[in-house]
Amino acid sequence: MSLHTRCKMKVEIITIGDEILIGQIIDTNSAWMAAELTQSGFEVTSIQSVGDAARSIIDAIDLAFSRADILLLTGGIGPTNDDITKNTLCRYFDTKLVFSNEVLKNIEKIFAHRNFSLNDLTRNQALVPEKCTVIQNKTGTAPILWFEKEGKVLVSMPGVPFEMKTAMANDIIPRLQSQFRMEDYLRQSALVSGITESALAIRLADFEQGLPKGISLAYLPSYGMIKLRLFARNMDNTDLFQRQAEKLKRLIADLLVSETEKSLEELLGEELQTHNLTISTAESCTGGLVAHKITSVAGASAYFAGSIVSYSNEIKEKFLDVDKDLLDASGAVNEEVVVQMARNCAKLLKTDCSIAISGIAGPAGGSEENPVGTVWICTYYRGESIAKKYNMGNSRRENIERSANMAMLQMLKML
């Protein structure tokens, strides 16, 4: 159980850009913002994505202001012509663009740092609406615009993820927290595996129906795992929540992986560091995804040595000393191969632990004996190895993602 602070004000996110509506990019901004805002105590009640058209932007703002108190916009304020948010905001807030020397200085600083020369289009970014508070963009050229109207707030930010994230973390969230009243709430998270969503729901049906008013339970299935979240809105009775959280933990004790909201790669990294262990991977069908996930955590070099991505059998032989006769006779997707991969990987890369994966990602390559989705995972820890066979399904992408998660999970359980 952990205590968090929340704000009763509702937040809506509006992401702007034709590229979102034609699916050319995945809107990762809103997910990141929603996670940070939730973590910081704000409730996100809706996310809208609209195209680069004044009418669509104004409609989205009108709608959002009709039901929320804080509007966060990203995108549509770069230097090119298809970016029209700034002019639309002037229309909406009945103001005009004025030149800001302060913004120009910031742009010049950013450009000097990157060794770029300033051009006219970039200079135009120093034009800002008169009736707003300008927040300097520390990592890019488009300024952040903070508007207020009848006690409500609208903030317009660039769509470049790094610029938006820096502004949100350093400026927007702290300002929102100081401007709006915050109150406490309680949360208990749980990451479970080894059960289907419906079987888990049946196991928890009585518990869920017996929850006191104001406490709710949510399920989130994701590639072989389910995240559970017990959540108390506006609750002062900590003991009551604590009892429910403990009851939940008893009910899922055999399935529990973690009580935090951390990712598997973060959990694995922490576990390795706590026990002062190192790890390496030998990957066939996952093609390096486990190594990529492990190294996406800052500081991974303290425990991750490297990976042999052995897509071909020749590399399995040459770099992982897998027995050639075995590969010739039985192919690459079986228990013996994956055990050799894991053991030899740890030995050759001199790590305490290792993960080896070999399977059929599809769409081609399946057989009667090993259909698409068959994946062997072996985890190794100081002399011991555990090999398991999984069926990850038919989709190549899901298959690879799921295999990477199950491999990290299997390793975590072993430690």
Add this chain to the structure above:
Amino acid sequence: MSLHTRCKMKVEIITIGDEILIGQIIDTNSAWMAAELTQSGFEVTSIQSVGDAARSIIDAIDLAFSRADILLLTGGIGPTNDDITKNTLCRYFDTKLVFSNEVLKNIEKIFAHRNFSLNDLTRNQALVPEKCTVIQNKTGTAPILWFEKEGKVLVSMPGVPFEMKTAMANDIIPRLQSQFRMEDYLRQSALVSGITESALAIRLADFEQGLPKGISLAYLPSYGMIKLRLFARNMDNTDLFQRQAEKLKRLIADLLVSETEKSLEELLGEELQTHNLTISTAESCTGGLVAHKITSVAGASAYFAGSIVSYSNEIKEKFLDVDKDLLDASGAVNEEVVVQMARNCAKLLKTDCSIAISGIAGPAGGSEENPVGTVWICTYYRGESIAKKYNMGNSRRENIERSANMAMLQMLKML
């Protein structure tokens, strides 16, 4: 230039789930749907994400129906209690749930295939609204529901990406295409690199202002590259569009990477296959991401041998024969190391080409000489190697993504 078919009917996407609003998951469904729909000729005009609450779902549907003709809903129809979409749809379309034997049979088939036993919650999925067309879910247990109302269509699908994608591709899009009238439009895509967005916009400013009515140009910057899209809405004059497309190509000839909408890893895979070449990678700071991207393309085993993810210097020495004295004297982030990594990788893994990357992903590890973001990339092709130094910026995640893209781009240019 390529000819596509489009439908004048507007599509809105509504994704349902508290997990989206708290940022626990990134809504990749809507981006995939938007891309497929755009490709199939439909215009997506808005995307909304709402929580698991009847009121929010009904408000979102009301709003979407007020401005669009086709509504596609994902999520909120799994077996657990926090999924309430089905009941809400009954309320909205004034109908009730009835038991469908056909759906039950489908669920039993899916479960038999997965060796799961049927439970009561799953059986409840066979309850479907009376006033709708049920489309069998070929890959999961939640049925797809197709409602019609005054010439408009609402389709409710599961949120599990693989199930949604299978249903969209096999059932929903073909049905929509046969039900609504389709017409032709023109598109020219271009992927460019080696220029900032604002410098490109200045170069293309005259061209853009001179575009005939009905033709528009959009910019999409993404990790070291910019995608351009010239687009004609409702245009019969193919010659006029063709002339503009050729003018655009002349203006960006020196920057052009591709005229398709394919990803870099797809382009690289095609180029390698066309010339019957093989590739391997030696990755330090990217931690396997290039290998993962290359192997995310189906059929990559035809040209990808493997990767040595050499996060530690010891692995660089032992598996890539990088000179120990060099590493001890100059560290791992310099031209000589990355050239040795690339050359030895191709030699040892016996491939025609190779990519080697070494850099400082951050946040720690930077120095005066090599600040965070410094990345050396060497590409090798039959005896020749090219090494370049980049500054990828401060964010670890962006840094890794950008390095992977720039490496594939550098390799593509060399072939």
